[in-house]
Amino acid sequence: xxxxxxxxxxxxxxxxxxxxxxxxxxxxxxxxxxxxxxxxxxxxxxxxxxxxxxxxxxxxxxxxxxxxxxxxxxxxxxxxxxxxxxxxxxxxxxxxxxxxxxxxxxxxxxxxxxxxxxxxxxxxxxxxxxxxxxxxxxxxxxxxxxxxxxxxxxxxxxxxxxxxxxxxxxxxxxxx
Numbered sequence: 001x002x003x004x005x006x007x008x009x010x011x012x013x014x015x016x017x018x019x020x021x022x023x024x025x026x027x028x029x030x031x032x033x034x035x036x037x038x039x040x041x042x043x044x045x046x047x048x049x050x051x052x053x054x055x056x057x058x059x060x061x062x063x064x065x066x067x068x069x070x071x072x073x074x075x076x077x078x079x080x081x082x083x084x085x086x087x088x089x090x091x092x093x094x095x096x097x098x099x100x101x102x103x104x105x106x107x108x109x110x111x112x113x114x115x116x117x118x119x120x121x122x123x124x125x126x127x128x129x130x131x132x133x134x135x136x137x138x139x140x141x142x143x144x145x146x147x148x149x150x151x152x153x154x155x156x157x158x159x160x161x162x163x164x165x166x167x168x169x170x171x172x173x174x175x176x
Contacts, residue, residue: 020046020047024044026041027080027084036091053148063152078146085136091128099122
């Protein structure tokens with residue numbers, strides 16, 4: 001009996017395709033708790049992750065043993081990326097507030113549109129936007145990897161369950 005692809009299989013195919021084209025990115029870490037400063041911490045290579053998401057018969061036992069570990073790892077990395085994104089957003093809002101507070105303290109009455117024009121004209125605006133966007137991309141990419149490992153787990157279960165039930169599956173469990 002030939003294995004029939006399920007909806008999960010097709011979802012994983014799409015994830016793998018997207019990750020194959022994903023450039024290397026970093027998940028950042030907080031380097032200074034007081035200021036919230038961040039720096040690259042964990043470099044992720046999309047093609048390597050895509051390769052790891054592919055199920056190969058030659059490493060089936062290893063995949064079965066490690067998929068839960070990878071889900072846990074990427075859950076933590078995704079949570080860290082989410083935290084960094086929130087910190088970068090907060091720092092950007094604080095920068096904007098400080099910039100506008102100086103104008104308001106000088107007695108200027110500003111509309112929301114005028115305030116936006118002021119901070120958009122600042123040279124640091126693009127830097128802040130880039131930091132927030134970079135952090136959001138890391139959240140989305142790490143979540144995609146996590147979703148990929150979750151889909152892989154479901155595919156492994158679907159592929160292995162019939163063999164186990166029929167007594168034909170006897171992998172040699174050993175982590176290389």
